[in-house]
Amino acid sequence: MDSPYRRELEVALRVVEQAARLSQAVLPDTDKGAIEKDDNLGPVTIGDFAIQALLTTSLHAAFPEDVFVGEEDASALRADAVLCDRVWTTLCRTVDTSSSPDCILPASPAEMCEAIDRCKNAPGPGRVWVFDPIDGTKTFLRREMYAINVALLVDGQQTVSVVACPLLCPDEGGNDKTFLTNDSLDPTGRGSLLFAVKGHGAYVRPLFEGKGLGIATDAAPRRLLPAVASQLLRPVTCFHLQESALDDVHRSIAQRLNIAFPGNDLLGWVPRWALLATGHANMTVWVYRRRDRHAKIWDHAGAMLLFAETGGVVTDVDGRPIDLLAGRSLTRNFGFVAAPTAESHALVLQAVREVLRAQDRLDLLGAN
Structure with a gap:
């Protein structure tokens, strides 16, 4: 996609691919380290923490002047060394920085917590990245539909969007149900990577090559057509x-x-x-x-x-x-x-x- 935000889109795509890979590594675990947040906003898992750290560290390295807003904070990790170590180990074990140079890991657990807390801001004028590391944490805990959301706002306007839905089939008519529910999982194991730049259309392509296979880096995107009448x-x-x-x-x-x-x-x-x-x-x-x-x-x-x-x-x-x-x-x-x-x-x-x-x-x- 040729746009003034080509670099932002490319970096976000590479980082979200690795975030999706991380989430899929955590998904089968019975114990995802879930704890309830103090603000009654539901649970948070080691996947949420690790993905927010990855997104923030990587995009901050690429765009150091930008502001970051994210759902999670690191207070629970600072209070629980065992949980912090699980998040740190998950990051180091699952993210492949060698194949994706745009993906940057924190240098230590302390830097990981600092990266997560860099997202405590409120949105304002200028360039602001907004993250939801796992949307649908309750369903993620049940190994059902969830998503990873990354947005770049410029002066409050949605400008770049990258969304990973690792359990959503990327094909037109790719699910045999009339209506999709939380347990409508992609039988091919490819998942969906969706992206858009304001004024340049929205697209979808497979996330993975298939069940248990690597990231589908060469998959051709399909432009999403205008909505039905x-x-x-x-x-x-x-x-x-x-x-x-x-x-x-x-x-x-x-x-x-x-x-x-x-x-x-x-x-x-x-x-x-x-x-x-x-x-x-x-x-x-x-x-x-x-x-x-x-x-x-x-x-x-x-x-x-x-x-x-x-x-x-x-x-x-x-x-x-x-x-x-x-x-x-x-x-x-x-x-x-x-x-x-x-x-x-x-x-x-x-x-x-x-x-x-x-x-x-x-x-x-x-x-x-």
């Missing part, structure tokens, strides 16, 4: 996540639009954006239970660009564009509405707001 809406959501969103609202919206529910049903947001980009799905709605619930930037930045580069339209429930300068939490937006075209987006957004009024949830409607 509005009369063929195919949803992706996450059903039965009651602590976060409103299943009854989502079901009623689907009924009003006369579409399947839940349809594609995945826990991680990054895999959901990947399904939207690849055409397995082409619309999603997410209404939180309260107006003070907000998304995290690493679950969406970059991954949304994949869908946008196929022509998809993304706003919040109020119809506002997603503001990626709001902070680590997207506090200027409430929920998500995504659809393949401006026309279909307007229909879906109207259905969302009609259902909220019908269910007397005016507390969830903004001023628009």
Whole structure:
């Protein structure tokens, strides 16, 4: 892909390939070193820590003036020497720097922790890399669908996106299920590497040569086609996540639009954006239970660009564009509405707001 961000894309691709290789090495382990985070945001594993350290160290070496934002911090590693050693050993054992010179490892466990903590920033103007080392950690623990998300923001605009979905088939129609779920795993073992640069389209290619084989470095990418027209809406959501969103609202919206529910049903947001980009799905709605619930930037930045580069339209429930300068939490937006075209987006957004009024949830409607 010829763009002003060719170097950034090339480096990110090489590093994410190795991050995916690392995740696949950890995936079969029964004990992934999982601990619960203090902020009630779910578990974190040795894979999350190791991948964030790899991403930060490598991209900082290539672009030392850039800012980094990531989900994890190293406080648990500093407090637990055994866990820290497991993360360090995983990094050293699984990352092949000889075949990928853009991949740089920390020089010591202490530097590894420093690299992880380099991501405590909030996004702001200028060049900012955003990482979700493993999106869908709960499903990763079950050896089910997960993703690795890397985004470059420039002045708050999604500019480069690289997403690895190691368990998602890269082929068109490559899964025999009508709708994909967390346990819909690529039978070929190749996985998907998706990438986009703003204004230059979105692409997918295999991650690996096959089950148990190496990285598919020579695989030709396939450009992702524009999303399907509005009369063929195919949803992706996450059903039965009651602590976060409103299943009854989502079901009623689907009924009003006369579409399947839940349809594609995945826990991680990054895999959901990947399904939207690849055409397995082409619309999603997410209404939180309260107006003070907000998304995290690493679950969406970059991954949304994949869908946008196929022509998809993304706003919040109020119809506002997603503001990626709001902070680590997207506090200027409430929920998500995504659809393949401006026309279909307007229909879906109207259905969302009609259902909220019908269910007397005016507390969830903004001023628009």
